[in-house]
Amino acid sequence: MPTITSVFSTSALATWLALPILLLALAGFANWTRSKTKIDHCWRLAEFLLQTLIVVTGVVGFLLLLKSAGLDTRLPELGAPLGLYPDGLSVWMALMVSFVSWVILRYSRDYLRGDAAFPVFLPWFLTTVASVLVLVFTNHLLVLAFAWIGVSLALHQLLTLYPERSEARLAAAQKFITSRLGDLAIIGAVVFIWRHYGSFHIPEIYALAREIGGSSPELTTASVLLAVAAVLKCAQIPFHGWLIRVMEAPTPVSALLHAGVINLGGFLWLRLFPVFEGFTAGHLLLLVAGGVTAIVAVFAMMTQSSVKHALVWSTNAQMGFMLFEIALGAYTLALLHLLAHSLYKAHSLLASGRTVKATAVYFSGRPGASQLVLAGVASGLAAATLWMLPELVEGKAILAALLVLAVAASVLGVPSGSTARARILVVAMAISLVPLYGLLHLVLGPAVTGADTFMLWPAANVVAWVMLGLLAGMSLLVLFRPDWAWLQRLNLPLSQGLYLDQPFERVTRRWARQWLQGGTEKTKKARYVLSSGEPS
Numbered sequence: 001m002p003t004i005t006s007v008f009s010t011s012a013l014a015t016w017l018a019l020p021i022l023l024l025a026l027a028g029f030a031n032w033t034r035s036k037t038k039i040d041h042c043w044r045l046a047e048f049l050l051q052t053l054i055v056v057t058g059v060v061g062f063l064l065l066l067k068s069a070g071l072d073t074r075l076p077e078l079g080a081p082l083g084l085y086p087d088g089l090s091v092w093m094a095l096m097v098s099f100v101s102w103v104i105l106r107y108s109r110d111y112l113r114g115d116a117a118f119p120v121f122l123p124w125f126l127t128t129v130a131s132v133l134v135l136v137f138t139n140h141l142l143v144l145a146f147a148w149i150g151v152s153l154a155l156h157q158l159l160t161l162y163p164e165r166s167e168a169r170l171a172a173a174q175k176f177i178t179s180r181l182g183d184l185a186i187i188g189a190v191v192f193i194w195r196h197y198g199s200f201h202i203p204e205i206y207a208l209a210r211e212i213g214g215s216s217p218e219l220t221t222a223s224v225l226l227a228v229a230a231v232l233k234c235a236q237i238p239f240h241g242w243l244i245r246v247m248e249a250p251t252p253v254s255a256l257l258h259a260g261v262i263n264l265g266g267f268l269w270l271r272l273f274p275v276f277e278g279f280t281a282g283h284l285l286l287l288v289a290g291g292v293t294a295i296v297a298v299f300a301m302m303t304q305s306s307v308k309h310a311l312v313w314s315t316n317a318q319m320g321f322m323l324f325e326i327a328l329g330a331y332t333l334a335l336l337h338l339l340a341h342s343l344y345k346a347h348s349l350l351a352s353g354r355t356v357k358a359t360a361v362y363f364s365g366r367p368g369a370s371q372l373v374l375a376g377v378a379s380g381l382a383a384a385t386l387w388m389l390p391e392l393v394e395g396k397a398i399l400a401a402l403l404v405l406a407v408a409a410s411v412l413g414v415p416s417g418s419t420a421r422a423r424i425l426v427v428a429m430a431i432s433l434v435p436l437y438g439l440l441h442l443v444l445g446p447a448v449t450g451a452d453t454f455m456l457w458p459a460a461n462v463v464a465w466v467m468l469g470l471l472a473g474m475s476l477l478v479l480f481r482p483d484w485a486w487l488q489r490l491n492l493p494l495s496q497g498l499y500l501d502q503p504f505e506r507v508t509r510r511w512a513r514q515w516l517q518g519g520t521e522k523t524k525k526a527r528y529v530l531s532s533g534e535p536s
Contacts (some may be wrong), residue, residue, distance in 0.1 A: 005066075009073045012059045016094075017082050019053045020133040023126045031123035039119050043109050046126055050102040053133075057098060061091040068446065076203065085139035085202055088447030089270055089335070093136045096339050100259050100346045101129045107350050108252040117161040117250065125256065128154040132260060136267070141190045141200040144271075148186055148229075148264070152179040155261055158253045159246050171245035173512035174505075178242055182232035186268070189225035192218045193275055206274050215277045223282025226272060230265030230286065234319035236293040241501035242508070244312050251349060254308075258315045259346035266322045266338045270331055270448060279457050283327045287460055290323030291467035296497055299474065303495035311348055313497075318345075328464060329454030330399050332445050336437070339444075371412060374423060378430045379408040385434045392438045396456075398464050405472055407433055412479060 026049065030042040063073045064086065079086045105125065112118045131154055135147035156179075159172035190200070196218040197205045235243035243262070247254060269286070276282070297317035304310040318341045325334040386393055386400040393399035410430040411423075456464070477487060493499065 005071065006074050006078065009063055009075055010078050012056060012063060013075070013079050013082055013084055013086060015056050016053075016060055016086070017084055017137065019049055019056065020130040020137070022049055023130040023133075027123040027126035027130065030119070030126070039122070042122060043105070046122065047102060047105055050098050050105065050129075053098040054095065054102070057091055057094040060086055061088075061095070064088060064091060080139065080201075080203070083139055083143065084137050088444075089267075090136050092335065092339060092444065092447055093267060094133065096342050097129065097132050097136065097260060100342055101125075101256075103346060104252050104255050104259075104350070107255075108250075111252060112250065120161060121158065121250075121252070124154050124157040125252075128158065128256065128261070132264070135264065139202050141193060141202065141205075144202075145183075145186050145190050148268075149183045151261060151264065152176075152183070155257065158256070159249050161250060161253065162248075165248055168246070168248035169516060170509070170512050171242055171248065173515055174508040175242040175246055177508050177511050177515075178232055178239055182229045185225045185229040185232065189222040189229065192222035192225065193272075196222070197275075202271070209274055209277070213277050219276055220281050223276055223280035224285060225282075226268060227282035227285040227289075230268055230323060231289045233265035233268070234262055234323060235316060236289045236320060236323065237296055237316075237497065238500045238504050240293070240297075240316055240497065241505040243316065244309065247308050247312060255346050255349040258311070258349055259342045262315060262319060263322075263338050263342055265319070266326060266334055269323075269326045270335055270338075273326070273331060273448075278455055279329070279460060283329075284457070284460055286323045287327035287463060290320040290325075290327060291464065292320070293317070294320030294324060295467060295471050295474070296494075296500065298471065299478070299494045300497045302478070303491055311345070314348075315341075315345060324464075324467075325399075327460070328396060328399065328456065330394055330396065331448040332394070332441050333399065333437075335444050335448055336440050371423070374427050375408045375411040378411050378427050379404050381431050382407040382434045389438065392434070392441055394454075398461070398468060401468060403434060403437065405468070407431065409475065 023046070026042055026046055030039060033039060033042075060075070063075055067073045067075060075086045084090075108121060108125070112121055128151055131147050131150035135144055135151065138144050138147065156172055156176050159175065160169055162168060193205065194200055196216050197208045199205055199208065232239050246257070249257075294317050297313045297320060301310050301313035301317060304313060318337070322334050322337045322341070325331075325337060383400070383404050386403065390400070393403065407430045410433070411427055477484070481487065
């Protein structure tokens, strides 16, 4: 006989599953109707469904807490027939997706009102969001793979809202081609995982991984393919050119892309890392690609004159750091990074006008002695805290060094001329980063259990330290010796990401032109267009 708890759990899970389906149904109706009144009703109903999703996800999260406290809520057993995998990771991701989508939708209703794209935006926006939710909720690898493809196909329609903008259509076509390569990678990875475990169900695969281990040539290949899919989805170097060129899309579309869709490469690995046994060839690929992208993108961001281009390079760098953390086995830190970046980037893009004013500060001269002392004190306290509590960084010294570097950079980045009160406030906030991270680590840690035995390859550890040293060394040079001639000469190449996207850019641009022209006209020879949008 079912208990009250199991009936409540069943109701919550059924509602949780029904909401993405209702979003898809609403998208279909909004695309079908031509009535302005009904379209307005669809916008309001979409907001209501997203608000409801936030509440229902909170209920599922509460049931998970009760389960961890010893009450048998039977969530896994009840979720399995529905194709759901109700765990901490899916709850946190669903909360982020539903909240950010709700904010973007509210913003878009006024931003696009009266625009020709107003009736077209809603159906494809809801389809994109529903596809992301299916990707987050599912317990089946094949559904995950097809939802991954669905997200990309729906987003493509949003990137081409204005068909008269030829450059925007060309950039979207390049992104479409890049995404199809990622689709092939993820389908291949799913097939190789199935060949090793004989199952597509994620909970069964987890159980088999604990029982028989996750090491074989099939899984090694799968790890590489998943890394390729993540690198392509997260627009890592040298596949990053399209991310800069799709900024012609409306601001809500850019916010959806940068605050949500581009993070899915990280989610993919957070969902599937228990499939593998420790460090793999895929982790090594993420380490190199993420590390190189983070280093190049950080300095490219500093050279931009356009706030939108700076935000794009910021996304590029943050995704690089996230994949770098995943490669090190710091899965909790990567989840925190993913959630924080989504909220921060949604706000930055939707408030990009205010961002210009807020960042209009000027840095003159090198840091003074007082700043150096404050930075030394702040980073010293952070280092001491991490030395006493190494579990905050999962016992990895390189993660501790990365956090200490972030604390020092926060203090050294205070603009010249700031008041003593402002500097003290910045120091206090910088020092609080470590205990705040510790608190968030404690909250998010249960969502990504199973990484306790992760061990880096010695060579990978060396590579990680070299990359961190290069980042720190270049940052110090820019800070203390910005007038050196060779650094000045690097300004233009760095603003274009050292032109590392050129080979892939040329190939995809040629394919995109042929696709847009339907193959009926001979592709005209085009000059390479820089990341700034200017022809070379």
